[in-house]
Amino acid sequence: MLQLGSLRIENGLIMAPMAGFTNLAFRLLIRRLGAGLVMTEMVSSMGLSMGQKKTLEYLRSCKDEKPLGVQIFGADPQVMARAGMIAAETGADLIDINMGCPVKKVVKTGAGAALLTNPKRAAEIVSAVRRASSLPLTVKIRTGWSPREPRACEIAKIVEDCGADALTLHPRFASEGFSVPARWDWINKVKQKVKIPVIGNGDVFDASHALELKQRTGCNGVMIGRGALRNPWIFSQIMSLEQGQAIRQPAIEERKTLIMEHFRLLSQTLGDKKAAFAMRGALIFYTKGLPHSGRFREQVTYIKDSRTLAGAVDLYFSGLPEAPASES
Numbered sequence: 001m002l003q004l005g006s007l008r009i010e011n012g013l014i015m016a017p018m019a020g021f022t023n024l025a026f027r028l029l030i031r032r033l034g035a036g037l038v039m040t041e042m043v044s045s046m047g048l049s050m051g052q053k054k055t056l057e058y059l060r061s062c063k064d065e066k067p068l069g070v071q072i073f074g075a076d077p078q079v080m081a082r083a084g085m086i087a088a089e090t091g092a093d094l095i096d097i098n099m100g101c102p103v104k105k106v107v108k109t110g111a112g113a114a115l116l117t118n119p120k121r122a123a124e125i126v127s128a129v130r131r132a133s134s135l136p137l138t139v140k141i142r143t144g145w146s147p148r149e150p151r152a153c154e155i156a157k158i159v160e161d162c163g164a165d166a167l168t169l170h171p172r173f174a175s176e177g178f179s180v181p182a183r184w185d186w187i188n189k190v191k192q193k194v195k196i197p198v199i200g201n202g203d204v205f206d207a208s209h210a211l212e213l214k215q216r217t218g219c220n221g222v223m224i225g226r227g228a229l230r231n232p233w234i235f236s237q238i239m240s241l242e243q244g245q246a247i248r249q250p251a252i253e254e255r256k257t258l259i260m261e262h263f264r265l266l267s268q269t270l271g272d273k274k275a276a277f278a279m280r281g282a283l284i285f286y287t288k289g290l291p292h293s294g295r296f297r298e299q300v301t302y303i304k305d306s307r308t309l310a311g312a313v314d315l316y317f318s319g320l321p322e323a324p325a326s327e328s
């Protein structure tokens, strides 16, 4: 059980915020499959506070995906506070502050992982958002900007002192991108530094990794990103493993059914054209490791029309050897 302020997440399992992936359609799907909490992708606090229609779209939600965390990014405490209020007014159940994004466009404004190098500003932002809303408040950080300046423990303490209810650590330095494995020992170090719950994140690709992460770090919750894009069943598999039950691996046919349902939800929520674009991205993960998947992905790269893309998925999966669902 994971307590995030007033919000209780029974299984302690969270789907990571992921730009381009954790839209409403995917969040609905992943909640059905056992994630305890889902998050929007990072949303610009400036865009929200200026009332930009495109930015406000990211907050679109519905009751079946609840509870929903809205992740905001920005460098101005007052703008972040206003964005937090807007998220609360539009029905968010939790606000998460992004202090880990290494993308140039974001860090050059002083937001995302740039805040790891500016503890004073980081503190002002957490305090301002805390004052603006009584919703559960979490902050997602990396270990620091670069291996020369590990800042996770310092920032974690600031985040706690400024009133956040929990903290997520993705234990890589911003300068590293994904080029090195996540260093879970940092989660352990941060856990010893603060009293608020710590959510561990990074390189959980199967159910056993989640249990190992908890055992090795003592983290209170587990956040999963790429592992859940490849295998959306991972949340229920973790719960099975925790209860000492066998893990069920879905058959190929089930994977195809899930993809088609994802596609349907995307079309329903985004319209056909945007759905095809989003689905092409999702297919990269869904087909990883399957026979001839490289060739399939090349074939679908330029398909813009939903019906043609659905046909290509159908054809690809009907050509795969039928592996029955298995238990391990």
Ligand SMILES: Cc1cc2nc3c(=O)[nH]c(=O)nc-3n(C[C@H](O)[C@H](O)[C@H](O)COP(=O)(O)O)c2cc1C
Pocket: 016, 017, 018, 019, 020, 040, 041, 042, 071, 098, 100, 101, 140, 170, 201, 202, 203, 204, 223, 224, 225, 226, 227
């Ligand atoms: C395509 C992609 C998009 C991401 N977008 C976000 C984001 O919007 N906000 C955020 O805090 N982290 C984002 N992340 C980082 C993930 O939330 C997560 O911390 C990271 O992928 C490590 O977890 P994993 O090993 O389980 O994937 C993104 C990662 C990827 C690969």
